Amino acid sequence: MGVDYYNILKVSKNATDEDLKRSYKRLAMKWHPDKNGENKKEAEAKFKQISEAYDVLSNAHKRQIYDLYGEEALKSGQFDQASPTCAGHPGAGGNSFxxxxxxxxxxxxxxxxLSKGGFKDSPVVAGGDRGTPRKAAPVENLLPCSLEELYKGSKRKMQISRIVLDDTGKxxxxxxxxxIHIKPGWKKGTKITFPEKGDYEPGAAPGDLVFVVEEKPHPVFRRDGNDLVVHKKISLLDALTGSTISLTTLDGRELTIPVTDVIKPGHExxxxxxxxxxxxxxxKKGNLRIKFEIKFPSRLSSDQKSELRRVLGRPAE
Incomplete structure (x- = not known):
């Protein structure tokens, strides 16, 4: 018989028009060249085979001739058109087919x-109407990320389960x-989209699978836009006379920061x-902002108070 159109469309020889349409829609969407950039040559060949099979099997006259005589006879016109089986169809009894x-x-x-060549902007992809298959709603999942991951970047592998149609349409x-490649500097709410990786829905093209970045709390740093904020407690003595503080950065470096100014409440x-x-x-990076909290002594002795008054310029009363 040559080419097996039924096998190409993954349908039985008793397939109805609805069976043909359902299978063609699924296979044509899968193998359309616009959706197969990496193996476009193979996709074009498959797409043409699927289209030819649908064209023949969805046409009652072509299908009958194909079933009786095969693909080669159909294309060459070399078949017994006087056969009673073909009676009543154009070309029967003559050689005009x-x-x-x-x-x-x-x-x-x-x-x-659609208009010819309109697949990329078509409602099949964009989710419009005009009687074409709608696109299922996107499925969103939170992607919790540590502040270290968002600072340095990271690679994640996510295992997903989804519903698809097999070759039989089940x-x-x-x-x-x-x-998933998390890039340095991504913020809460950043979306990573995997086109058509959502679940199958009847009468719809698969929706997109979307991961939404969520920022996990950090024990030391708080993010404020592109800045990092850290709170540091220092004694009243250090606030007045100066000090040095150490910080471990999100990428593991040790920062030594001299504090030379007189630190007042609310100083940053x-x-x-x-x-x-x-x-x-x-x-480029944002700023690191250090907010100081001054630890005041809970009590002072009379001698300490007198000494402070002397040092700070207030005479003892």
Whole structure:
């Protein structure tokens, strides 16, 4: 028989028009060249085969001739047109039937109600109407990230389960591992989208799977936009006379920061370029802001008070 159109469309020889449409829609969406950039040549060949199979099997006359005589006879017109089986169809009793192959893009556009070549911007992908398959709603999942991951960047592997159609058109659950590359400086609410990795829904193209970055609390630092904020307690003595503080950064470096100014309540010391990386400006970072809390003594003796008055310039009463 040559080419097996039923096998190409993954349908039985008793397939109804609805069976043909359902299978063509699934396979054409899967193998459309616009969706297969990495193996476009293979996809184009598959797409043309699927389109030709649908064109033949969805046309009652072509299908009958194919079933009786095969693909080669159908295309060459060399079959017994006087056969009673073909009676009543154009070409029966004569040699006037001529097989005409239809363009694969024309079939696709006609099937989905699009202009030719309109797949990329079509409602099949964009989720519009015009009687075409809608796109299922996106599925969102939170992606909790530590402040260290958002500072340095990281790679994650996420195992997902989703519902897809198998080759027979039956919904099945499959597992898949997705690679997520977290870039330095990403903020809470950043979305990572995997197109059409959502669940199958009847009458719809698969929706997108979206991961939304969530920032986990950190025991030392708090993020404020591109800045990092840290709170440090110092004694009243250090606040008045100066000190040195040490900090371990989110990438493991040790910072030694001299405190030379007199620290007043509410004082904030700014260390430039030691905040969070700025994702849209590689090489740049925000500021590190140190907020000081002064620890006052709970009590002072009479002698301590007198000494403080003397040192600070107030005469003893």
């Amino acid at each position: 001529r097989y005409k192959s239809r363009d694969a893009d024309d079939i696709f556009a006609e099937f989905f109600g 919904p099945v659950t499959v597992e898949e591992v997705l690679a 010391q700014v260390i430039p370029n030691e905040g969070m990386p700025i994702s849209k400006e590689p090489g």
